Amino acid sequence: MNTEKSYYRYWGKAEKDGSGYHLLPYHCLDVAAIGWFLLNPEKPLCMELAKRLDIKPALLRVFFVFCLALHDLGKFARAFQGLKPELAPDLVMANPQMSYSERHDSLGFLLWRKVLSKQDKDNGDLNWFNKIEACIKIVTGHHGMPPKQSGINLNTFFENEDEEAAKNFMVDICNLFLSDFDPSPLFDNIFQKQLKTVSWQLAGITVLADWIGSNTEYFDYYGCDKQLDLKAYWDTIALPSAQKAVSAMPEPATTRNFESITDLFPIIHKPTPLQEYAANEPLSDGPQLFILEDVTGAGKTEAAIVLAHRLLSAGLADGLYVALPTMATANAMYERLGRVYRRLYDQNNTPSLILAHGARDLSEAFRQTVAVPENKSDGVAYDKPYDSEDEELSASAYCNAWLADNRKKALLADVGVGTLDQALLAVLPVRHQSLRLLGLRRKVLLVDEVHAYDSYMQKLLDTLIEAHARQGGSVILLSATLPKKMRLQLVSAFYRGLGKEAPEIHNTAYPLATHAPASSDLEKHIDTREEVKRTVSVIRLDTEDAVFEQVQSAVNKGRCVCWIRNTVKAARESHTALSQSEWMDKHHLHLFHSRFAMIDRQRIENDVLKRFGDQSGHEDRRGHVLIATQVVEQSLDLDFDVLITDLAPIDLIVQRAGRLCRHIRDGKGNRLLDHDAKDQRSKPTLYVYSPDPTKGADENWLKNHQKGTQAVYPHIGQLWLTAKLLCKGRFAMPGDARELIENVYGNEPEDEVPEEIRLASNIAIAQNQAQAGMAGLNVLKINKGYTWSSGDWDEEIRIPTRLTEEESITVALAKHKDGKLMPYAANIHNSWAMSIVKIPEWEWKKARGKITQEFQKIIEELKAEVKFLRWLEVFPLTEETQHYYKAAGGWQPQGGENP
Template identity: 50%
Template sequence: ASYHLLVYHCLDVAAVGSLLLDPEKKLCQSLARQLELEPDWLQQWFTFCLMLHDVGKFARCFQNKVTGLSSELVPEVTGKKDIRHDSLGFTLWTNELCKLISDIIPSQKTQRSVHPWLEIVCGHHGKPPQPLRTVKTALVPEEDIPAAESFLREIAKHWLPDLTPLSSINKEGFKKSSWQLAGVAVLADWLGSDQSIFHYNSDIQPLPEYWKQTALPKAKEVLSKREFQPKAITPFRSIQDQFDFIRQPTPLQQFAQSVEIRQNPQLFILEDVTGAGKTEAAMVLVHRLLSQGLAEGLYVGLPTMATANGMYDRLKNSYRSLFQGSPKPSLVLAHGASQLSEDFQESIQLEDQQSDQTYAAGDQTASAYCNQWLADSRKKALLADVGVGTIDQVLLAVLPARHQSLRMLGLKGKVLLLDEVHAYDSYMRELLAALLQAHASQGGSVILLSATLPHQFRKALLDAYLKGRGLELESLPATKAYPLVSQACDQGFAEKQLSTRDSVKRQVKVKRLGDPAEAIELIIRSIEQGCCICWIRNTIGDARSAWQQLDDDPRIDSAKLTLFHSRFSMIDRQTIEGDVLKRFGKESGPEQRMGQVLIATQVVEQSLDLDFDSMISDLAPIDLLIQRAGRLQRHNRDVAGKRLENDQPDQRLTPCFYLLSPDPLQVHSDQWLKSVLPRIQGVYSHVGQLWLTARLLLEKQGFAMPEDARDLIEGVYGVKAQTDIPEQLQKASDDALAKDNARKNMGEFNCLKLESGYNWKSGGPANGWDEDTHIPTRLNEVETETIVIAVPDDNGHLHPLANTGNPKHFWRLSLLQLPVHEWEKASLLIPDDWSVEIERIKQQYPYLKYFQILPLVAETKHLYQSQGGWDLDRKPCGRRERSLPHY
C-alpha cells in the first residue's frame, strides 16, 4: 500500500503501549502503586488514551501534507494554518471533542480529569503539546471535527473502561508518574511506527478485527524483535563470578559482598584510593541489587567519552554474568562519538527502514524517529539492559530537552552508577542533584564513585537522594574517616570506614618548581637516568610551548617526545592515545618506557590507566592533583620498569610529585599566581583555593594516601580553610565564588520543574523545551565550533584527513572542536577558490552541513599538524612535520 490508515496507526501504537504496560510487568505495577490504581485498569485506560495520541492528524491541514496518494482520501484544501499535530490534537480534545461526547463522559469534572492524560499522549513527539487558544483556524470544522468525533465514539464503544477510578488517583503520584507515562507514549509511537513490522495497510476493516488480527500480533513481534522482554537475573554468589581475575577481594570489594542490602531503593557513595577496585565493588552492589529484585538493569555514567569507552571495554566481557538464559541482554555505548568505536559497532546490527516524508522543519515522522532511535545509541542506551555513556545522557532526563521522558522511562528500574563524581562543576552538580532526586522518587538505586569528596558536596548528594525518597538527613557531622562508604535508604543513613590493602597505599613526596625552566631541566635529568616522565599542563598553549621547547633541545630524542591535548582531530587523538598507552600503560615494559617524555593537558587526568616514573604538574585544585598523582608509579615495577607480580613492593625510588607553582609564602600582590602560571586563571579561577592547595602540599612536603585524604580535601574546600586565604587574593577568590554561584543558579533555572508533572509549563520560567542538542548539560566558558579537516588531491578534490580504519567513518574521524574566535580567524585564510568544492562535499555528505570544513591547502596547512595538533599561532614556515608512530 502507498499509505497507512490513520485509525490503524492509532491502534498500532495503543497495542504496543498495552503490552509495555502489561499488568504482570514491574513497570505497570510500580506506576499503579504510585497512582493508587489497579494495574489492569491502568493498562486499559492508558491503552484507550494512546488510541487518541494522533487525534490531531484528523485535521485536513495535516492530511494534505502529502497529496495525490489516492482519490479515496480527503481532498486537498488551501489556506489553512499549519500547526503541529501534537499541540493541535490536545487543543482539539480540550476545546471541542470533550464537549461533543457528554453522553459518554457526562461529568465536566471527569472530563477535566482526562485532560492531563491526553496531554501526556499528545506529547508523544518528545515534548508536551504547546497550549493553543483555538484550533478551528486549522480545521475544516464541518468535516474534521465530526471525523475525529466519530473515531472517538468508535473506540469508546470497544475500549473505554469504567472511569470511576479517575477520581481516586493520587494527585502527587500522578505528577511523578506522568514523566514515565510520557516516555511510554514516545516509545509506543516509535515502535508502533516500525515499518519493518507495521506495514502500510489501506484495506478497510472493523477496528476490533484489525486490533485482534493485526495490531496486537504485530505489537508482540516488535517488542520481541527490539528485545524488550524481561531478562532473568543470575543469583549473586561472589565477585569472582563476574571478574575471574580477582583472587583476593579488596576491603571495599569485600564490603560490597557482605553489606546488608535493604528491600527498598538505596544510595551508596564509595570513596577510596586509586587502585582499590571501586568499579568492581560497585558492580558487586549492582549484581546484588538486581538479584534482590530492586532493579532490572544498569546505566553507567562517566565524565568524558574516553572514560566511557574505557568502562565499555571493561564491562563488555563481564556484563552477561549479571543475566542468565535467553534472550541475551543488551549492552549499548552512549556518547556523541560512539559510532566511531569499532568494538561497539561490531556488537550491534542496524537495519534500514522505509522512511516517511518529514512533516515540517523540526517535526519528523514517528518512523523517522524510530530509524534514528535504532541508530542513535545515546537515546537507546537508557532503554538497554546495560548502558554505558557520558553523564550528559542521563542529565538530559532532568532538562527540558526533546525525548527527556524517554530517558526518564529508561532510568526507571535501573541502577544508576556514576563514576568520577568529583569532576563536575557547580552547574553540573546542580543537575546531578536534580537527577538523584528524580531517580530516587521513581524508586531507583544509585551508586556514586569518587577518590574523595568535599564534605559539603557529599551532603548535597545525600540530601538530594533522600529528598526524592521523601526523607531528610538532619545533619552530617564532618568526618576524617577514609576510605569511606556512605549508605542511605528508607531505614536511615550509615557510614563505614574501611581499610586499604597495602599495595595501593601511597607515600608521595612533593617538591616545588618555581619556573618552567626548572621543569625542562628536570625532564632532561630524568631522560639521562632512563626514566619516563610526564608534565601535565593546565592549558593547551602551555603544553604546546613546553613541547616545542623540548623538541628544539638537542639533548632530546624527538621520537621519545609526545604531545597530547584536546585540539587534535579524532583520528590523531585516537592514534596518540593508543601510542601513549603503549609507552606508559599498565602493560608497558622497559623497552617502551625508557627515556620517554609526555607533555599533556587534563586529557590524561581521568581516562587512561598510565604509569610514570616521575611527574610534574602545574598547580591545580587539590582533588585534581591527587588524581594526577595517581598516575605516578601506579603499578609496582622494578628499577628498570618491568611489572612485578603478586603485589611485590615497587623497587623504584620513593615517588616525587613536582609542583610548578609560585611560593605560597611569598604573596605580595594579586599577581602571585600569574608570576609563574600566567594562563591558569582561564581554567581554574579560584586563586584562593589554588593557594590553599600549594600551601598544604608544600608545608607537608608530601602526602600519604589514604591517611591524608580528608585533611587535603577539607584543607582546601572546607569552610574554615577559606578564612586563611591571603587578603591580596581575596577579591579574585570572591569573584570565582560569585561565578560558581551564577553557574549553580543557572543549573537550577534550567532544570525541569518535575514536581509540576509532564506539561508545557514544567519547562521552567522560559518554557524552554528544545532539541536535546540545544540544551546544555555543561556550561562552556568559550563557544566552540566543530570543523572537519580536509586535504586536497592533485585534481583539486577534498578528502578527509583520516585515511585509516573504516572508510565510512573517515569524515567523522577528521572532526576537531575549536573556539569560535579561532575558527573565525582561520576561515579568513581559506582561498575563495575552494568554496565550490566545499559546497560539493557538503552536498555529497549531508551530515557535514552542520560543520565547517577546513582544507589544508598552502595558505592553511600550517594551522594543523598531526603531531602538534591545532595551533593558530604557528607560522607558515614552522618546524618540519614528523609522522606519528604506529605499532
C-alpha cells in the same frame, strides 16, 4: 466496514513520494496496540506504575491504551491533511487557506481541551473526559516534548468537518476500549497527585509506542480501499502486528545470583577492604544510595560492580548504567566492562551492553559488538556467552541492533556505559528526555569521578539523582576526593526523591563508605589495601627551566615522565621547547591534548595506554616523555615514574598524583604481579610547577607566573590554599586525604586567604553561583509532571549538559585532491566523523579567513552532498593552509606553530 464514518477519510502516515498511505484511525490503533503489550499487567513495568498510581494494573492498561489511541488527534487538522493534497480522491480535500504552521501534537491537545473534552454523547455521559487532561497531554506529546497549552486558534487549522470526524473517532475508541470502564479511580486524590511523577514514565512509553507503531516493517499501510471497522482492525491487524513488533525488542536478561567477588572477578585473589565492604554490606529494601570514597587503586570500580550485581541479584534493580566524565573515559570503561558484564547474568542470556555518547559510532570496539542480520549492517554477530571448554565468558561484548539503531534508545539496554551527559538529558527539557528517563528506571546509576563536575553539572546531577530515586532507581557514586558539603548535597538529593528527610552527615574519616538508607551505620570508615598506602613527597618548581632540568634528569636515568599542563597552548609550547633540546630523543617525546582530529586522538590515546599503561614494560617506557593536558587526569590507567603538574585545585593534584607510581613495578619499570610484591622504584615524588604562596600573594600572583591556569581554574583562592598545603613537602594517602580536601573546599579555610586573592576569587564564586542558577532554570521541574511549564523545552542541541568557558567550534578537516575535498581520515569507517576537531571559536575565526572564495564554493557543494557536514565547519588542508594542522601536534593556532 462503516463507510459513513468520516474519520476514514483522513491519512495518518504516507510515503514521501505519495505512492501509499495509512489511514489515521489505523495508525492510532497500531500505536495503541504496542502500548497494549508494553503495559502487560503481568509485567513489572505495568505493576509498578499501577502501584504508584494506586490503581489495578489491568485498569491502567486499558485506560492508557485508550489514551494512546488518541495520540494523533492533531492529524485530523485540515492543515495537516494538506501536507499531502493529492494522495487519493477518497480523502478529505486540502484547504489551501490553511497553513500547517503548528505541530500536530499541540493541535491535538488543544482540540481535546477546547472541543472534545466538553462533549456529551448519546451513548453515555463522557463528562469525566475533562478529568484526564494530564493523560491526553502525555500522549499528544508523543514526539518527545509536551504540547503547547495555549496561543493557537483552532479555526485556522480545523474545519468543522475535521472536528466532527475527531469527535466520532473519540466516541468509537471509547466504545472499543472503555465500554465497561469505571472512571472513579481516576478522580482519587492519590491518582491525581502521583500522576505528575508517573507521567514521565508514561511519556516514555508513549514515545516508544509511537516509534514502534510507525515501523512499516510490522505495520503495512492500509488505504481507503482496505477499510475495516475499528474492532476488526484491532483484532485482526493491530494486535497481531504489534505482538510481532514487540517480540523483536530484546528481552531483559535474567540476573545471575551473586556468589562472591572472585566469581565475578576471577583475577581478584585478595579483595581490597572496599571490595570486601561491597560484598558484605547488608542491603536495604528499595532504592539505595552508595557513595564510595577511596584512593586511586583501591578497586572502586570493581567494588561498585559488586554492589550493582548484589542489587540486581536481590531484585532491587533491573540493569546498570555507568556514567563517566568524558567520551574517552567512557570508551575505556566500555572495553573494561565488556570483559565482565556477562557474569552479572544467567549463562543462557545474551544481555546487551551499549556505549552511549555522541561519538560512539567512532568506537571500533562498539561497532564490532552490534549483532545484526547480514543484509542490514557491517556489524559482526556476537559470540556465544560461554566458552564450551572452560565455561569462561567470551571477551566479546554484544549489543542488540534494535537498541543500537538510535542513540536515544541507549539507556534501555541491560548495561550501558557512556558519558554522564546522556543520563543528564533525562532531566533537561529536551526532546525525547522521557525515553531516557524510562531507560534509567530501576537501573543502578553508577557515576564515576563524581567530584569532577562544575556547579552547573552538579545541580543537574542532583536533580537526576532525585528523579532516579523517585522512580525506584539505586545510585552508586565514586570519588577519590569528595568534599563533605558535596556529599551532603548528594545524599539530600536522593532523599528528596524518596520523599523523606535526609539524615545527618558528620563522619570525616577516609576512606569512607556512605550507604543510605542503611540497616546499620550510615557511614563506615574503610581501611584501604597496603599497596596503595603511601607518602608522596612534593617539590615545588619555580620556573620552567627547573621543570626541564627534572625532565632531563629523569630521562638520563631511563625513567618515563609526564608533565600535565593546564592549557593546550602551554602543552604545545613545552613540547616545542623540549623537541628543540639536544638531549631529547624526538622519538621519545609525545604530545596528548584535546585538539587532535578524532583519528589522531584515538591513535595517540592507544599509544599512550600501550606505552604507560598497566601492561607496559621497561622497553616501552624507558626515557619516554609525555606532555599532556587534563586528558590523562581521569579514568585512564596510566603509570609514570616521574610526574610533574602545573598548579591545580587540590582534588585534581591528588587525582594526578594517582598516575605516579600507580602500579607495582621493579626498578626498571617492569610489572610485578605477585600479590605481596613491593614497588622497587624510587619513592614517589610529585613535582608541582607553582609560584610561592608566601610571596606576592595578590590578584596577579598566578597570572605573572603561569599564563592560562587562572582562566581554567578561576577560583584563585583555592589554588593559593592548595599551594600553601603543598608547601608541607609531603602528603600521605589515605591519611591526609580528608584534611587536604576540607582545607581547600571547606568554609573555614577561606578566612586564611589573603584579602587581594579573596577579592579576585569572588568573581569565580559569582560564576559558580550563576552556573548553579542557570542549571536551576534549565533543569526540569519533575514535580510539575509532563507539561510545558515544567521547563523551557527545546531541542537537545540547544540545552547544554555542561557549560564551557570558551566556545568551541567543531571543524571537519579535509584534504584537497583532484579538485575535490576528501576527508582527512581517509579509507575508514565514518571517515568524516573521524576527521573532526574541536577548536576555540577565536582560533577558528582567524583560520576561516584563510579559506579562498574558490574553496568556499567547493565547501558549499560538499555540504550539499554530504549530510553529516551540513551543520559543521569545513577546513581544507591545502598547500597554503596545511600548516594549521599536524598529525603529531594537532591544531596549530594562528597558522602554524610547528610542534
